[in-house]
Amino acid sequence: MDTAYGSVPLPVWERPEPQSRAAPVPLSRAKIAATAIRIADEHGLDGLSVRKIAKELGVGPMRLYDYVTNRSELLDLMVDAVYAQIAEAGQHSEASQHSEAGQHSEWRATVLVIVHRTRDAALDHEWFADLLGARPHLGPHALAVGESTAAALSQAPGVRGIDDLQRALGALNAFIVGALRREITERRTARSTGTDVSAWQAALGPYLTRMLETGRYPTVARLVIDGTHLNAEETFHHNLITILDGITSHPRT
CATH class of the missing domain: 1.10.357 (Tetracycline Repressor; domain 2)
Known part of the structure; x- marks a missing residue:
């Protein structure tokens, strides 16, 4: 695609899917994205790689590059899913x-x-x-x-x-x-x-008590002493x- 900044590749959304070929495992961008999402749900983005996706799909890693050219495109597909x-x-x-x-x-x-x-x-x-x-x-x-x-x-x-x-x-x-x-x-x-909130408070409680007793942090003291652990969804x-x-x-x- 020609732009004012030179020639750039079409976004992954506008590129047609590669033609299907005789292979034991059919692929699509939707299938690749769904597999990547399952891996990221379990291992996070740091645990996501083309090699893991390919292994999960039962194909060679190079086949995936027919559908996504880099990690950024893969993330784009996952996010849009x-x-x-x-x-x-x-x-x-x-x-x-x-x-x-x-x-x-x-x-x-x-x-x-x-x-x-x-x-x-x-x-x-x-x-x-x-x-x-x-x-x-x-x-x-x-x-x-x-x-x-x-x-x-x-x-x-x-x-x-x-x-x-x-x-x-x-x-x-x-x-x-x-x-x-x-x-x-x-x-x-x-x-x-x-460590949950109660355990965290127990671990740092003595230190926090000493700091609040100085009287320099009266509003923080109110939050700590009178405040409750709010429900995340309601908040x-x-x-x-x-x-x-x-x-x-x-x-x-």
Whole structure:
């Protein structure tokens, strides 16, 4: 494909699948992506390699390069396969959107469904959170989810033009990336160290007590002493609602 910056290869989304050939194991990009996702779910992105995928599929590694030219293309296919799950779940939730629209507007119900499905996908595929915000997601399913989100936000009362829409999307995406990466990191840490919140508090409790007794950190002391371990899903939903409330009532300055 010729561009103003020279000749570049077509994106993996626009390249036709290689012609099938007589081989014991038929391949497709969808099959390769599904296998890669299973491996990444179990071993993380660090444990993902073309050799492992090929072994799982029962083919030679070089056959995979007919379908994906590098690791970046493989990740693009994997990410878009997850977005396909998010988009499909959103379509299946249309009835609940319309019922919730009785309490809130339809744009808000749509955003809630999409964001909560994104969280569900990240919890099912933890590696997905590593790639959120790290690289553009431009596959057809990612674009479909992005279109649904942007179209819904454009209907919010506080969004009056393209600048407001850009800011609203930026705030929402920043929340999603930050909240999901933090939640996934906490899950991984607890799993890898075998240390839950109670054990962590017991280990560092004496030190923290000594520091708080100095009186230099009164607000932190309130959080430690009076605060409770909040439910992750409820906290995510509460903070998401706060973001949407801010978008709705965003004043023109």
